[in-house]
Amino acid sequence: MQLREYLPKTLFGRMLSIILVPMILVQVITIFIFYERHWDTVTRHMASQLAAEIGLLADRLGSSPDKATIDLIQSTGWKYFSFPVQHNPDGVFSGPNEGQPESYAETMLRLELSHRLTQDWHVDLVSDPNLIFVDLKLDNGMIRIYASRKRIFSSTSWTFFGWTLGSSILLFAVALLFMRGQVQPILRLANAARALGLGRQAQDYRLEGAREVRLAGRAFQAMRHRIMRQLNERTEMLAGVSHDLRTPLTRIRLQLALMGETEDAQAIRADLVEMEEMIDAYLSFAAGEGEEPPEDTDLPRMLERIIATTRNAHGYEITFKPPSPAIPIFPLRRKAIRRAIENVISNAIAFSSQAEISVNYRNDEVTIIIDDNGAGIPAERRTDALRPFVRLETSRNRQTGGTGLGLSITNDIILGHGGELTLDDSPFGGLRVIMKLPV
Numbered sequence: 001m002q003l004r005e006y007l008p009k010t011l012f013g014r015m016l017s018i019i020l021v022p023m024i025l026v027q028v029i030t031i032f033i034f035y036e037r038h039w040d041t042v043t044r045h046m047a048s049q050l051a052a053e054i055g056l057l058a059d060r061l062g063s064s065p066d067k068a069t070i071d072l073i074q075s076t077g078w079k080y081f082s083f084p085v086q087h088n089p090d091g092v093f094s095g096p097n098e099g100q101p102e103s104y105a106e107t108m109l110r111l112e113l114s115h116r117l118t119q120d121w122h123v124d125l126v127s128d129p130n131l132i133f134v135d136l137k138l139d140n141g142m143i144r145i146y147a148s149r150k151r152i153f154s155s156t157s158w159t160f161f162g163w164t165l166g167s168s169i170l171l172f173a174v175a176l177l178f179m180r181g182q183v184q185p186i187l188r189l190a191n192a193a194r195a196l197g198l199g200r201q202a203q204d205y206r207l208e209g210a211r212e213v214r215l216a217g218r219a220f221q222a223m224r225h226r227i228m229r230q231l232n233e234r235t236e237m238l239a240g241v242s243h244d245l246r247t248p249l250t251r252i253r254l255q256l257a258l259m260g261e262t263e264d265a266q267a268i269r270a271d272l273v274e275m276e277e278m279i280d281a282y283l284s285f286a287a288g289e290g291e292e293p294p295e296d297t298d299l300p301r302m303l304e305r306i307i308a309t310t311r312n313a314h315g316y317e318i319t320f321k322p323p324s325p326a327i328p329i330f331p332l333r334r335k336a337i338r339r340a341i342e343n344v345i346s347n348a349i350a351f352s353s354q355a356e357i358s359v360n361y362r363n364d365e366v367t368i369i370i371d372d373n374g375a376g377i378p379a380e381r382r383t384d385a386l387r388p389f390v391r392l393e394t395s396r397n398r399q400t401g402g403t404g405l406g407l408s409i410t411n412d413i414i415l416g417h418g419g420e421l422t423l424d425d426s427p428f429g430g431l432r433v434i435m436k437l438p439v
Contacts (some may be wrong), residue, residue, distance in 0.1 A: 011183055011186060012179060012183045014179070015179050015182075015183065015397055016175075016176070016179060018091065018176075019172075019175045019179070020172065021031035023168060023171065024168075024174070027164055027165075027168055030164065031161070031164060035417055039104070040104070043104060043105050043152060043153075044108050045109075046105075046151060046152045046153075047108035047109040047112045047152050048108075048112045049151075050109065050112070050132075050147060050151045050152055051109060051112030051113045051115070051116045051117075052112075052146055053081045053083070054083075054113065054116065054117070054134055054147070055113075055116030055117055057073050057076065057077055057081075057083065057085070057145065058116070058117050058118070058119060058121075058136055058137070059118075060073055060076070060368055061073055061119075061136065061138070061143060062415065063119060063138060063139050064138065064139040065138065065140070068330045070085075070087045070143075073085055073143075074087070077145065081143050081147075083146060083147055084145075084146040084149070085143060085144070085145050085146075086143070086144045086146070087141060087142075087143055088141055088142050088143075088144065089140055089141035089142075089146070090141065091135075091139040091141055091142035092134060092142075093120065093122065093135060093142050094122045094124075095120075095122060096121070096122060097110060097122055097123060097125050103125075105125075105153055106123070107127050109123060109125075109132075109152055110123060111258065113134070117136070119136045119137055119138065120136070120137040120332065121134060121135060121136050122134070122135040123135075124164050125149070127361055129149070130149055131146050131147065131148065131149060131150065132147045132148070132149055132151070132152070133145075133146060134147065135285060140438070182209065182210060182213075184209075185208045185209030185210075185213045185217075186209065186213055186233070187411060188206075188208075189213065189216060189217055189220060192220065193220055194418075196227075197418045201376060227232055231262070234255055242279050242280075245275075245279055246276075246279070249272060249275065252268070252272060253269075253272060256268055256269055256272070258344075276374050281314075290333055292333045292334075292336060293333070294331035294332055295331060295332065295333075296329045296330065296331055297329065297330065297331065297332040297337070298329050299327055299330075299332070299337075299359065299366060299368075299437075300322065300327055300359060302334070302337070302338060302341075303320060303341070303357055303368070304320060306338065306341055306342060306345065307319075307320050307357065310345055310349070314349055315356040316345075316348075316349050316354075316355070316356065317353065317355070318345070318348075318354065318355045318356070319354075319355075319356045319357070320356075320358075321356065321357070321359070322359075323358075323359045323360060323361055324360075326361070326363060327359065327361045327366055327439075328361075329340060330366075330439045332417065332437070333416075333417070336413045336416070336417075337413065337417070337437075339409070339410075339413065339436070340409070340410040340413040340414060341368070341370075341410075341435075343406045343407065343409055343410045344370050344406075344407070344410055344433045344435075345370065346432075347406055347407070347431075348372040348374065348431075351372070351374035351375060351430075352372035352373050352374030352375075352431075353373060353374075354372065354373055354428070355370060355372040355373075356370075356371045356372075356428070357369070357370050357371075360370075361406060361439075364438065364439045365436055365437070365438055365439065366436070366437045366438075366439060367434060367435070367436050367437075368434070368435040368437070369432060369433070369434055369435075370432070370433045370435075371426040371427060371428050371430065371431075371432050372426060372428060372430040372431055373426070373428035373429050373430045374430035374431060375430065376425065376426065376429070376430045376431045377423060377431055379425075382423040385407050385423060386407050386411045386421065386423070387408060388405055388408040390408075394413065407421075407423075407433075410433075410435075414435050414436075414437070417437055417438075418433075418437075418438050419435060419436045419437040419438060420436045421433070421434065421435050421436075422434045422436075
């Protein structure tokens with residue numbers, strides 16, 4: 001077990017922990033050290049003061065006081081100490097205290113009374129929630145002295161505890177509001193970067209927050225503008241090259257039409273067709289995602305339509321396994337994704353006799369798996385198969401009409417959506433193409 005497994009996963013949670021954990025530790029240390037010492041000192045002094053006053057009255061009483069002495073003690077106790085003193089000549093003394101004290105205050109009071117009183121005594125802090133009873137055994141009865149519980153239980157301790165807790169809650173609320181204000185700009189920047197990484201429309205990020213966040217925001221804006229400019233320049237350059245190349249190709253085609261149906265003319269015409277296909281493929285690869293905006297897409301329905309079209313157009317045996325659980329509708333570039341899937345299916349049609357498409361949804365990620373029973377691609381050549389302009393040998397070469405861009409275009413589209421494309425062995429003996437798309 002590592003510590004990071006127990007740490008919060010979000011930046012807000014970790015910042016909150018950085019403030020909250022030290023604050024709790026400080027409060028705990030304060031309570032268990034200062035508060036405990038404060039409680040000990042105050043309780044000890046209060047118990048000592050109460051025991052001293054009761055001891056003063058007990059010393060004046062003696063062991064066999066007469067009625068005049070008892071009356072004097074009763075008036076003195078009430079006048080100077082607010083102690084109601086009750087004499088009961090027939091009272092039964094409870095005996096000395098036995099058992100363990102129930103609180104620290106009772107312990108200190110017993111200790112102080114044992115030092116101050118010479119008579120047998122008994123203290124009761126349980127019978128009444130507001131009063132303390134101290135019974136003194138005399139030769140002619142028993143004296144009970146009443147004292148308020150506030151004489152040994154300090155209310156300032158609870159005031160201190162309440163202030164500590166209240167100030168902690170107040171500081172925590174202020175820190176919470178402050179941290180939310182600091183985290184929100186980072187969260188908006190992260191959402192904008194994620195949208196750009198998923199190939200979705202990323203609105204211009206508004207600079208806000210701390211200086212470091214603003215620096216990151218400026219870097220993000222500059223990166224986004226460079227990426228968009230590079231994509232646009234690449235598309236425009238290839239479009240211009242394509243246009244410039246089509247003009248002489250058109251002139252050659254017109255000249256071939258005037259030459260008639262000769263063997264040389266047919267060979268040149270075949271080369272022209274191949275050149276036009278190559279130009280179209282190169283332009284498609286350079287265009288990549290283009291400017292198609294993402295739209296909410298029902299991916300399983302799109303796959304069903306592609307499969308139905310494939311069956312009708314090619315008579316190819318292809319099956320579809322419906323997803324479980326259901327896949328939510330999420331934004332995709334429909335034309336680009338359709339083209340990526342059709343590229344893989346066209347390869348399967350060219351090099352196999354049957355295929356199967358399955359789709360899964362887990363952890364906010366959709367996985368499309370296309371299996372065929374063809375010759376497959378050797379493991380050591382799969383990385384090359386995803387590179388542009390690379391044509392594999394044997395069944396996947398130029399003689400079959402390939403330009404080495406089919407899987408490259410598919411990979412480019414999947415990466416443009418923030419996903420991943422991998423190649424693996426199919427359980428049918430051919431190639432397995434795995435396309436992962438974040439939801």
